[in-house]
Each structure stands twice: as structure tokens, then as C-alpha cells.
Amino acid sequence: MSEVRTGKRFEVHLPIKVHTPESAESHEGQTDNLSAAGVYLSLDSSLEVGSTVEFDITMPASVIGSEKDVRIHCNGRVVRTEGPKEGTKNSGVACVIDRYEFIR
Numbered sequence: 001m002s003e004v005r006t007g008k009r010f011e012v013h014l015p016i017k018v019h020t021p022e023s024a025e026s027h028e029g030q031t032d033n034l035s036a037a038g039v040y041l042s043l044d045s046s047l048e049v050g051s052t053v054e055f056d057i058t059m060p061a062s063v064i065g066s067e068k069d070v071r072i073h074c075n076g077r078v079v080r081t082e083g084p085k086e087g088t089k090n091s092g093v094a095c096v097i098d099r100y101e102f103i104r
Helices: none
Strands: 015-020 025-034 038-043 052-059 070-082 091-103
Touching (some): 038 070
Antiparallel strands (some): 015 025
């Protein structure tokens, strides 16, 4: 199986809280990698493929080369899930980012 990626992914581990509007649930975890088009998350529970998600990511100034941290609000959907990796309880969740906006 070949992968089709539209942008370079960066390995960045940031805390994250994901909301699923359909069920009003929240899930906590961290980012494993991200790009402008998607993000791979390690979450405390799995999400269903096709679920709509919303989350905020705060990009540290040191990572993006700016003077201040940058907060980004994202809307997307789950495109793939994986069971917990060996030695962890968290599930892998791949999301496409459909829309994002910078928060001032």
C-alpha cells in the first residue's frame, strides 16, 4: 500500500484535547506528528473513522521560529485508527485537517 501525502510531516509531541461534536465527548492525548493537512494523535481512547473532530494546537515559538507561541483551532475528521501500541494504553488516530484558523 502506498501513502499519498500532500505535505511534509513533522514529529512534534504536544498535549492535545480533541472534541467530537456529534457525541460532545472529549479525548486527551498528544500529537505524534503533524502537517498542514493532517495530524496523527495518540489518544486515551479510539475514535470512529469518519468522526468529526475539533481541537486547538499551541505551537511553541521555539518550534516555529517566532517570538510567541501560536494557537491554531482545527476542524477535521478521522481517517484511520490503530489499536494501542505496545507498552501504552493510547490509541493511534489519524485525522485530516479540513479547516484551521489562527487564534489571536
